[in-house]
Amino acid sequence: MSCVIFTEHVTASGQFIGEICLNSEKNLNALTLDMIELILPKLSQWQDDPRISAVLLDSVGEKAFCAGGDVVSLHNAITSGVAEDSFAETFFTQEYRLDYLIHTYSKPIMCWGSGIVMGGGMGLYSGCSHRIVTQSSHLAMPEVSIGLYPDVGGSWFLNRMPGRTGLFLGLTGNAINAVDAVFLGLADRAIDLSLRSHLLQRLQASDWVGSASQIIDGILRDLEADSFVHFSEMAAPIQQHQAVIRQLTDQDDVAGILAALNAFQTDDPWLIRAKKSVSHGSPVSVCLIKRQLERCRHLSLKEVFQQELNVSVQCCRQRELPEGIRALLIDKDRQPKWTFATVKDVDAQYIDGLLTSPWSKDTHPLVNL
Numbered sequence: 001m002s003c004v005i006f007t008e009h010v011t012a013s014g015q016f017i018g019e020i021c022l023n024s025e026k027n028l029n030a031l032t033l034d035m036i037e038l039i040l041p042k043l044s045q046w047q048d049d050p051r052i053s054a055v056l057l058d059s060v061g062e063k064a065f066c067a068g069g070d071v072v073s074l075h076n077a078i079t080s081g082v083a084e085d086s087f088a089e090t091f092f093t094q095e096y097r098l099d100y101l102i103h104t105y106s107k108p109i110m111c112w113g114s115g116i117v118m119g120g121g122m123g124l125y126s127g128c129s130h131r132i133v134t135q136s137s138h139l140a141m142p143e144v145s146i147g148l149y150p151d152v153g154g155s156w157f158l159n160r161m162p163g164r165t166g167l168f169l170g171l172t173g174n175a176i177n178a179v180d181a182v183f184l185g186l187a188d189r190a191i192d193l194s195l196r197s198h199l200l201q202r203l204q205a206s207d208w209v210g211s212a213s214q215i216i217d218g219i220l221r222d223l224e225a226d227s228f229v230h231f232s233e234m235a236a237p238i239q240q241h242q243a244v245i246r247q248l249t250d251q252d253d254v255a256g257i258l259a260a261l262n263a264f265q266t267d268d269p270w271l272i273r274a275k276k277s278v279s280h281g282s283p284v285s286v287c288l289i290k291r292q293l294e295r296c297r298h299l300s301l302k303e304v305f306q307q308e309l310n311v312s313v314q315c316c317r318q319r320e321l322p323e324g325i326r327a328l329l330i331d332k333d334r335q336p337k338w339t340f341a342t343v344k345d346v347d348a349q350y351i352d353g354l355l356t357s358p359w360s361k362d363t364h365p366l367v368n369l
Contacts, residue, residue, distance in 0.1 A: 004038045005060075008052070009200065015053040015208040017200070018046045022059035028067035029059040031120035033087075036094045040101065047106055053208045054216060055105075056200065057128060058112040062136070062193075065113050066121025069095065071146065075325040078316050088316035089309075092151075093365045095120065096305040099153050100369055103127035103301060108213050110220075113137055114193060123152025126186065130216055132199075133178035133187040135230055142173030144281035147324030147336070149289045151312055155296035156304045157186065164249035165238060170289045171257065172274035173281070179231055180238040189220045192227035199223060237270040244271070254290050255343050282336070283343045284320045287351050295355060306366045310357040318354070 005021040020039055022029040046052040059065050069091075077087035102109060102124060111128040113121075117139045125131055125139075133139070141150035141158070150158055150170045158166030161184050169176065181187035191199070202219045238245075248264060251257045261275055278286065292311060296304050315321045320339050327336035340346045357364065 002038070003032065003035050006038075006042055009204050011053070011204050011206060011208050013207045013209060016051050017054055017056055017203050018042075018052045019056045019058065019200075022066055025059075025061035025063070028064035028116060029061070029121070030067055030070050031095070031124070032070040032073065033091050033094065036091075036098050040094065040098050043098075043101055043105070052107065053212045054108040054110065054203070056110045056112070056203070057124065058196075062115055064116035064121070065111070066118075066124060067116045068119030068121060069123075069152075070120075071148075071325050072329055074316070075322050075330060078322045088313050089365060092309050092312045095123065095152065096309055096366060097369065099123040099127055100301065100305050103153065105129070108216050110199075110216060112196060112199070113139070113187065114196070118142060120152055122150075122154065126153055126157050129213065130189070130220060131187045132189050132191050132220070133181050134191060134193045134196075135178065135234070136193060137178045137181060137187075139176040139181050139186060140173055141170060142277070144171060144173050144285040144289065145277065145324065146328055147282040147285055147320035147322075147338070148315055149285055149292055149311065151308045153301075153304065153308075155292055155299075155308055156301055159293055159297050160185065163242060163246045165242070165245055167249050167290065167293055168245045168274070169238075170293065171254070171281075171286055172278050174270065174274050174277070176238065177234060177236070179234045179236045183236065183239050189224045190227060190231045191220070191223045192230045195223050195227065237268070241268075241271065254286050257290075258286070258343060280334075282320055282324055282338050283340045283346050284318075284338065284350070284354075285324075286343050287346045288354055291351055291355065302366075302369050305369060306364060307355075309364075309366055310359075311354055313358055314354045314356065 003024050005023050007019040009017040009019060046055060108130055109128040110130040111125045112132050113125045114134040115136050117125050122141055141154050143149050158170050178190045182190055206215055208215060248260045249257055251260055296307055324336050327333055
C-alpha cells in the first residue's frame with residue numbers, strides 16, 4: 001500500500017475534487033521524503049488539470065494528520081557519515097518546495113487538520129487556503145526539544161501572530177488547540193470530528209460553477225455552524241494568557257525571557273508545561289529561534305524558505321540536532337547532552353554560523369523557487 005493515496009472524486013457538475021491522503025497511520029503519518037516526492041508532482045499535475053476544481057488534504061486514522069517530518073531518517077543519515085549533506089539537502093529542499101507550492105497554489109486546498117499536527121505537518125497545513133481544526137486538533141512546533149527550530153515556514157507564520165505569541169510558542173513548543181488556532185489565524189474553521197465524511201459528501205454534491213473558494217466557504221460555513229456547540233466551552237489558554245505572554249517575552253534577550261519565565265509563579269498547566277519544555281530544550285535552539293524570527297521578519301515567503309534551508313542544512317552539520325533526535329525519538333532516554341549548558345553559554349558566532357548560507361546566491365537549491 002502506498003504511503004500516500006490519491007483519489008479523484010467526481011462532483012455533480014462533472015468536475016473533480018483531488019484528495020491527497022497521508023497513509024502511514026502507524027507512524028502518525030510522519031512526512032517522509034517518499035511522501036514528499038509523490039505529492040509534489042501530483043499537486044503540480046492537478047494545478048494544470050482543468051477537471052480538478054479543488055484539493056482535499058487529509059490522512060488515515062484519527063490520532064494525527066501528520067506528527068512531523070521523518071527526523072529519524074535524517075538522524076540516521078547524519079550519524080552514518082555517508083553523504084549526510086546530500087540527504088539533508090534533498091529532504092529539506094523538496095519539503096520546502098512542497099510547502100511553498102501549497103502556499104502559492106492557484107486552486108483551493110482544504111486541509112483536515114485533526115489530531116496531532118506538528119513540525120512537518122504544520123508545513124503542509126499552514127499553507128492551505130482552507131484550514132480545518134477539530135476537537136482533537138493539537139498544533140505545535142516543538143523543535144526546541146530536538147535541537148532544531150520551527151522551520152517549514154514557521155519563520156513566516158510565527159512572525160505573523162499577535163504580539164510576541166509566535167516567539168513564545170516557538171521557544172516553548174506549547175500546543176495550540178482548535179479555538180486558539182482560529183484566534184491566531186493558523187486555522188480558518190473549527191468543525192466537529194463527526195462531520196468529516198459530510199465534508200466530502202457536500203463537496204461531491206455541489207455544482208462547481210463559479211468561484212471554487214466561495215463554494216468551499218459556503219460548505220465549511222454551514223458545517224462550522226453545526227459544530228458551534230463543540231467549541232463554545234473549549235478553553236483558550238493562548239487568548240487567556242496574552243498579557244502574560246507579552247510580559248514574559250518583553251526582555252532584552254533570550255536569557256531574560258527564560259529568567260522571567262522561570263521566576264513566574266503559576267499553577268496553570270499550560271504555563272507550567274511551557275516552563276518545563278523550555279528548561280529542558282536545547283539552548284542552541286532557544287537562541288537560534290529568536291535570531292531566526294528577527295532575521296525573517298520582513299522577508300518574502302520565498303526568501304523565508306531559502307533562509308530556512310540555509311539554517312536546516314547547517315544544523316545537520318552540527319551535533320545538536322542528531323543528539324536531540326537520539327534522546328527524544330531513538331534511545332528515548334530524554335537525557336540529551338546539549339552542546340552548551342545554558343543559553344548564556346551559547347557562542348554568538350556559533351549561531352552566526354548556523355544562519356550563514358552554505359551556497360552562493362546563484363547556486364542556492366531554492367534560487368528558482
